[in-house]
Amino acid sequence: MPELPEVETMRRGILAIQGATVTHVEKVRCTRKPISIKPTISTIRRRIVGQQVKAVERIGKRVLIRFESDDRLVFEPRMTGLVLVSDPPSSAHLRFRIGFSSGIEEVFFWDRRGLGLIYLLTAKQLHERLGPDKLGPDALVVNGEDLHRIFGASKRPIKVALLDQKRIAGVGNLYASELLHLAGIHPAKMCHRITRQQWSTICEAMQTILQTAIEHEGSTLSDGTYRNALNDPGGYQNLHRVYDKENKTCSTCHNQTIERIVQAQRSTFFCKDCQSRA
DNA sequence: CATATGTCCTGAGAGC
DNA sequence: TGCTCTCAGGACATAT
Numbered sequence: 001m002p003e004l005p006e007v008e009t010m011r012r013g014i015l016a017i018q019g020a021t022v023t024h025v026e027k028v029r030c031t032r033k034p035i036s037i038k039p040t041i042s043t044i045r046r047r048i049v050g051q052q053v054k055a056v057e058r059i060g061k062r063v064l065i066r067f068e069s070d071d072r073l074v075f076e077p078r079m080t081g082l083v084l085v086s087d088p089p090s091s092a093h094l095r096f097r098i099g100f101s102s103g104i105e106e107v108f109f110w111d112r113r114g115l116g117l118i119y120l121l122t123a124k125q126l127h128e129r130l131g132p133d134k135l136g137p138d139a140l141v142v143n144g145e146d147l148h149r150i151f152g153a154s155k156r157p158i159k160v161a162l163l164d165q166k167r168i169a170g171v172g173n174l175y176a177s178e179l180l181h182l183a184g185i186h187p188a189k190m191c192h193r194i195t196r197q198q199w200s201t202i203c204e205a206m207q208t209i210l211q212t213a214i215e216h217e218g219s220t221l222s223d224g225t226y227r228n229a230l231n232d233p234g235g236y237q238n239l240h241r242v243y244d245k246e247n248k249t250c251s252t253c254h255n256q257t258i259e260r261i262v263q264a265q266r267s268t269f270f271c272k273d274c275q276s277r278a
Numbered sequence: 279c280a281t282a283t284g285t286c287c288t289g290a291g292a293g294c
Numbered sequence: 295t296g297c298t299c300t301c302a303g304g305a306c307a308t309a310t
Binding site: 079111113156222 | 280281282283284286287288289290
């Protein structure tokens with residue numbers, strides 16, 4: 001479930017590789033079916049071993065290592081992928097390792113379910129695969145007017161629309177519920193019925209929630225899968241307002257209990273007193 | 279074009 | 295106890 005705050009935490013966790021050169025790259029043979037790594041590991045090795053790291057970037061829910069050649073190695077964690085600098089939680093699901101000359105000796109990609117991806121892109125391929133035609137602007141840089149322009153004509157419930165990465169990049173299932181509770185907007189409210197003023201409120205809530213979650217290094221749920229680069233759990237789960245709190249008393253109104261509904265096959269949590277349909 | 283649905287994958291937890 | 299079943303939700307392919 002890594003979303004923007006978790007992926008940003010991963011990015012920050014490996015910043016010390018900046019300026020280092022790549023010493024080795026290994027696809028790890030775990031007992032499971034291997035994850036997708038493209039192009040071949042030998043091609044990746046040829047193109048990045050000896051290259052200096054110029055930057056560690058994030059696009060939506062992906063971490064990218066940019067080299068002096070302008071090639072970028074992309075880590076896409078999807079459901080259970082982790083970018084780690086210390087020993088992985090279990091060696092059974094270790095998928096990939098990359099060594100550096102200084103800063104951090106080795107960075108690991110670990111993925112229990114194996115839905116994650118690793119791929120190397122040229123600058124041109126980056127534009128094709130992760131450019132503005134494929135991905136909306138980052139959730140942290142938009143304003144209320146942007147949201148109104150992007151979503152204003154959409155005939156979908158706001159909660160479902162927020163998950164569409166082509167419109168806004170970075171918001172996932174957990175933070176969509178959280179930010180709508182802070183904004184006081186009902187998750188089933190249709191986008192085209194949301195006012196300019198409400199888009200502004202939603203934008204403010206979105207950025208408050210995401211920034212605070214980054215400060216707490218993301219959310220580690222009860223399954224314990226998500227970890228920061230040092231394999232420590234995040235802290236934002238302790239500040240959750242509604243997510244996974246069905247039937248619990250709302251911590252804001254202390255009156256209503258949190259409800260769970262399903263939208264587009266995903267759980268949504270909300271408080272019907274705090275979140276108006278109007 | 280926009281929106282909706284099915285698919286991948288593993289392990290935790292429920293129910294019998 | 296040990297089996298089977300359901301569910302969790304990232305992104306994308308395919309369907310409407």
